[in-house]
Amino acid sequence: MTLLSTIHSPQDLKRIPEDQLGQLCTEIRELLIDVISKNGGHLAPNLGVVELSVALHRVFSVPRDKIVWDVGHQSYIHKILTGRLDQFPTLRQYGGLCGFPKRSESPCDCFGTGHSSTSISAALGMACARDLAGDDYNVIAVIGDGALTGGEAMEGLNNAGDLKKKLIVILNDNEMSISKNVGALSSYLTEMRTDPNYSRVKSDVESFLKGIPSIGPSVAKTVARLKDSFKYFFVPGMLFEDFGFKYLGPVDGHHIPVLLETLNKAKQLNEPVLIHVITKKGKGYKPAEKSPNKYHGTGPFNIRTGAKLAKKGAPPSYTSVFSKTLVSLGDRNRKLVAITAAMPEGTGLDAFGRYFPDRFFDVGIAEQHAVTMGAGMAANGYHPVVALYSTFSQRAFDQMLHDVAMQKLPFTLCLDRAGLVGDDGATHHGNYDYSFLRMMPNMVIMAPKDENELRHMLYTATEYDGPASLRYPRGSGLGAAITEPLHQLPIGKCEHVRTGQDVEIWAVGTMVDTAMKAAEILEGEGISVSVVNGRFIKPLDEEALLASASRFRLLVTLEENALFGGYGEGVTSLLNRHGCLRHCDVLNLGIPDEFVPHGKRELLLRDLGLDITGVVTSIRKACEALSKGNEK
Numbered sequence: 001m002t003l004l005s006t007i008h009s010p011q012d013l014k015r016i017p018e019d020q021l022g023q024l025c026t027e028i029r030e031l032l033i034d035v036i037s038k039n040g041g042h043l044a045p046n047l048g049v050v051e052l053s054v055a056l057h058r059v060f061s062v063p064r065d066k067i068v069w070d071v072g073h074q075s076y077i078h079k080i081l082t083g084r085l086d087q088f089p090t091l092r093q094y095g096g097l098c099g100f101p102k103r104s105e106s107p108c109d110c111f112g113t114g115h116s117s118t119s120i121s122a123a124l125g126m127a128c129a130r131d132l133a134g135d136d137y138n139v140i141a142v143i144g145d146g147a148l149t150g151g152e153a154m155e156g157l158n159n160a161g162d163l164k165k166k167l168i169v170i171l172n173d174n175e176m177s178i179s180k181n182v183g184a185l186s187s188y189l190t191e192m193r194t195d196p197n198y199s200r201v202k203s204d205v206e207s208f209l210k211g212i213p214s215i216g217p218s219v220a221k222t223v224a225r226l227k228d229s230f231k232y233f234f235v236p237g238m239l240f241e242d243f244g245f246k247y248l249g250p251v252d253g254h255h256i257p258v259l260l261e262t263l264n265k266a267k268q269l270n271e272p273v274l275i276h277v278i279t280k281k282g283k284g285y286k287p288a289e290k291s292p293n294k295y296h297g298t299g300p301f302n303i304r305t306g307a308k309l310a311k312k313g314a315p316p317s318y319t320s321v322f323s324k325t326l327v328s329l330g331d332r333n334r335k336l337v338a339i340t341a342a343m344p345e346g347t348g349l350d351a352f353g354r355y356f357p358d359r360f361f362d363v364g365i366a367e368q369h370a371v372t373m374g375a376g377m378a379a380n381g382y383h384p385v386v387a388l389y390s391t392f393s394q395r396a397f398d399q400m401l402h403d404v405a406m407q408k409l410p411f412t413l414c415l416d417r418a419g420l421v422g423d424d425g426a427t428h429h430g431n432y433d434y435s436f437l438r439m440m441p442n443m444v445i446m447a448p449k450d451e452n453e454l455r456h457m458l459y460t461a462t463e464y465d466g467p468a469s470l471r472y473p474r475g476s477g478l479g480a481a482i483t484e485p486l487h488q489l490p491i492g493k494c495e496h497v498r499t500g501q502d503v504e505i506w507a508v509g510t511m512v513d514t515a516m517k518a519a520e521i522l523e524g525e526g527i528s529v530s531v532v533n534g535r536f537i538k539p540l541d542e543e544a545l546l547a548s549a550s551r552f553r554l555l556v557t558l559e560e561n562a563l564f565g566g567y568g569e570g571v572t573s574l575l576n577r578h579g580c581l582r583h584c585d586v587l588n589l590g591i592p593d594e595f596v597p598h599g600k601r602e603l604l605l606r607d608l609g610l611d612i613t614g615v616v617t618s619i620r621k622a623c624e625a626l627s628k629g630n631e632k
Contacts, residue, residue, distance in 0.1 A: 002027050009083050010057050010108065021058070021256050025050045028077055029284040031088065037303045039092050040423060041099055042073035044282035044295040045144075048174050048253075052142075052277060053077035055259035056170075059267060060138055066110040066126050070119035070143035070153075072100035072427075073297070074172070075109075082108035092423040094599030100427055114427020115392065116365045117150025119143045120169055124156055127165040138267060140168045146342060149364035160272050161244020168266050169245065169274045172253065174281040174292075240274045249276030254283060293345060297424075315479040318472040319416055321451040323348030325458050325486075326385060330356050336462060337377055339363065339386045341370045347387035347416050367392050371399035371413075378409035383462055386411070390418040390430025390471055397436055404467045405440040411468070412461040413437075418447075418471035419510055419560035420591075420605065425598030431591050433471055434537050435565030444468040444491060445537035447509030451477030452484070453535075459486040473510050473560075492539035500530035503619060504548050507558040508534040508567050511610070515558050518615040527623055537567045540574055549580035553626060556587045556619055560610065563590040587622045589615060 003020060004027040007013055016024060028050050036043045054077070056067060062082060069075040079097060080088055084106065090096025101109040111122045123141035130137055147153060148171065160167055237247030246269055251262050259277070266273045281296075282288025287306030288295035300309040330336045330352055337359045344350040344362050353360035363370045367388055374384030388396070393415055404411045418430040437445050444464060448454040454472050461468035497512065498519055507515035512533045519529035530552070532544070537559075548555060555575075557568030568588030575581055589610065596604055605611040609618060 004028060004031065004080070004085065007081060007085060010062050010081060013054070013057050013081055018256070018260070021051075021054055025054055025256075026284075028054070028080060031080065032076060033285055033303055035089055035091055036298065037301050039089075040297075040299040041076070041092050042297050043285070044288045044292040045074040045174075046076040047283050047285055047288055048279040048281040048292075049074045049142075049172060050077055050284070051254045051256050051259060052170070052172065052279065053081065055256055055263055056140065056142075057081045059260060059263040060140065063107040063110065065138040066123070066140065068111045068119040068123045068126070068139070068141045069101055069113055070141065070147045071116045072113035074142070074144075075101050075113075078108070079106070082106055092425075092598055094603045098425055098598055099423065100425065112427070114425075115395065116147040117143070117153040119147070120153055120156030120160060123167060123169070124160045124163070124165060127160075127167045128163070131165065138166075138168065140170060142170045142172055145171060145173045146365055149342070149366055151366060151368060157240070157243045157245070164244065164271055166270050167272045168263075169272070171249075171274060171276045172279055173250070173276060174253075174279045237274065237276055240276075245272045245274040247274050247276065249274075250278050251275065253277035253279035311476075314476045316451065316482075317476050318448075318451055318454055318474075319346075319348040321454055321477060321482060322387075322414065322416070322458060322472065323351045325455045326352050327355050328486075329459060329462055330359065333383070333462065334359075335382050337361065337374075337382050337384050339370050339374050339384055341365055341367045341388060341392065343387070343389065343392075346389065347414070349387050367396040368399050371396040372403045374411055375399070375403040375407065375409055378404070378411045379407065383410045383412065385414060385458075385462065387414040387416060389428070390415040390433045391421075391428050393433060394436065400437070400443075400467075401440050405442045408442045408466050410465050412458070412464075413467070413469040414458070415469060415471035417474045419473050420596060420601050421474050422601040422604070423598050426595040429596050430471065431560070431562050431596065432565075433469070434559065434561040434567055437469055438538050438565060438567075438570060440467075442466055443538060446470040446489075446535060447537060448472055449495075449497075449507075449509065449512035449533045449535075450480035452480040452482045453533075455482060456487055456489055457535075460488045460491070463488055464491070471509065478513060489535065492536045492541055494535055494541040494544050495533040496530070496544075497533050498529070498531035500528040502528040502552070503554045503556060503623065504530040504532060504552045505556045505558055505619075506532045506534050506545070506548075506571060508537055510560050511558040514610070514612055514615055517612045518619065521612065521616050522619060525620065527620070529619070534567065538570065540570060542574060545571060545574060546578055546580065549575050549578075549584040552584065554585050554587065554619075554622055556589060556622070558610075558615065559590045561590055562593070563588055564593055566590050585622070585626065587618065589618055 003016060003024045029047060032046050084097060087097050092099045098105055100114045101112055103109050103112050119141035123139045127139045143153060240247045248262055248266060251258050262275055266275055281292035301307060338349045338352045339361045340347050340349045341363055342365045344353055370386055374386045377384050415433050418433060421428050437443050446457045448457050457470045461470055498516060505515040515531045519531050522529050557571050559567040568590055572586045572588060575586060591608060
């Protein structure tokens with residue numbers, strides 16, 4: 001029997017002898033590598049926090065104590081140690097464990113996360129609620145050094161230090177060290193500054209100095225200045241001390257005795273505490289240690305070699321086509337600049353950065369700053385291309401509205417991973433960008449039907465003298481030929497891709513291919529279907545839509561976006577304004593008003609009725625209803 005197999009609740013961990021915790025960590029790493037090699041997931045971040053997670057659950061008692069995992073992609077060990085060991089092989093699978101903390105999944109998941117920089121704010125809220133209720137549980141936020149670049153994290157630190165609530169923030173530093181002082185001096189200073197005797201003696205000395213007649217106060221101030229100068233020189237955490245936190249560390253995040261000792265000390269302090277923990281991303285698996293970014297979020301891979309198990313002969317991804325096209329455009333247009341928020345590889349902007357390093361900017365996890373920085377460049381003669389994942393662009397809503405659209409600046413927003421992204425689930429699906437961008441005056445919104453059209457849309461956007469966005473999905477394209485020269489598309493004009501007499505589908509983005517295949521099936525059932533590639537979510541091709549409404553008894557809109565505020569709602573509103581709904585019915589197909597769980601994209605589309613079978617069924621029923629209505 002393994003040590004890990006004996007853990008069915010957080011309490012079981014506390015019964016394991018401390019000298020066997022190292023073996024437990026080895027077993028956890030073996031399980032992580034085994035499951036993630038099959039299911040995909042966030043390997044390197046979790047390998048780096050094994051000892052930290054074990055120490056946290058050894059010292060604290062969840063669910064009474066609250067642990068908030070920033071972003072949450074490093075919470076796999078937390079799930080394993082809190083009664084979900086048997087379910088762990090279902091990680092990120094349809095109907096299985098979510099890859100992020102989820103309140104409905106376990107009482108030990110005290111706060112749902114998925115986007116970065118939220119943990120300190122959430123933890124502070126919990127600490128305030130605890131004090132208001134007269135309770136005494138511990139609240140711990142675990143945040144990475146990358147997430148600390150997010151503005152909300154700084155806002156949370158600032159407020160927490162001011163309120164002086166009992167709160168522990170653990171800075172998981174796995175990329176860059178805030179200080180190199182990780183040796184004996186730092187350990188000594190940490191020991192000294194957490195010793196109650198030190199605080200008492202310091203207070204007594206200050207009181208004594210201030211009590212000396214005439215010169216006491218000035219001497220005390222001089223000593224305080226000298227003390228602060230000494231601390232700034234030697235102590236790496238004075239930034240956090242100035243925020244109002246007691247700083248502990250840096251400590252070795254893979255040395256369990258040191259972690260246990262430090263966490264227990266922090267637990268006794270009745271004030272905000274920040275523990276600076278140094279960890280190695282990917283620890284325990286050589287390929288991940290060597291290339292932590294490659295294994296940050298990974299698909300299935302061969303454990304022995306570390307090679308990704310990619311589909312042979314798959315078409316290039318939308319991201320790679322975007323990347324190559326932007327490099328080509330950057331060579332033509334010296335006014336193009338590229339900006340990303342800590343995702344150069346994920347968005348494909350790393351290639352632009354290699355070719356044009358002076359025109360590439362990675363601002364860290366700071367989407368709001370990325371957009372407004374781009375707006376500043378746009379206001380001064382450059383055309384920024386800001387590439388974000390659709391789900392993360394939500395964080396920059398106000399900046400897109402106020403700083404870009406309102407000023408009608410030349411600005412291209414490229415939204416990768418749009419629509420359903422699959423295994424990462426509700427926090428990462430890009431289902432809302434049509435909806436929140438459609439409401440913005442001056443905004444042009446595009447979605448390509450394939451990877452070739454993506455090229456032309458990117459060119460169109462970068463030549464447009466105003467704000468434009470284009471969104472495209474995760475993964476491989478359709479295999480469309482991408483050899484034709486780049487050309488601009490007429491703004492707001494659709495493309496008719498299939499003729500028919502009975503029904504017309506207006507589809508956008510990924511749904512154009514679905515519409516074409518559904519039309520073929522319906523044709524075999526005697527329903528003649530026309531298909532239009534809407535191309536532009538905004539502005540709509542009003543002339544073509546009104547013509548279609550006068551010709552067809554049924555128009556169908558099809559999109560991989562929320563129905564509320566989406567493309568179909570825009571089409572229906574337009575037709576209603578022109579009185580077309582008196583003689584033309586509209587069927588809107590898209591994502592309903594619900595959060596979509598994790599699972600393979602094809603399974604999620606099936607459940608939502610947005611796969612080929614679902615679209616065929618919906619149109620068939622609508623045609624039958626119209627036929628019955630005509631009979632009456």
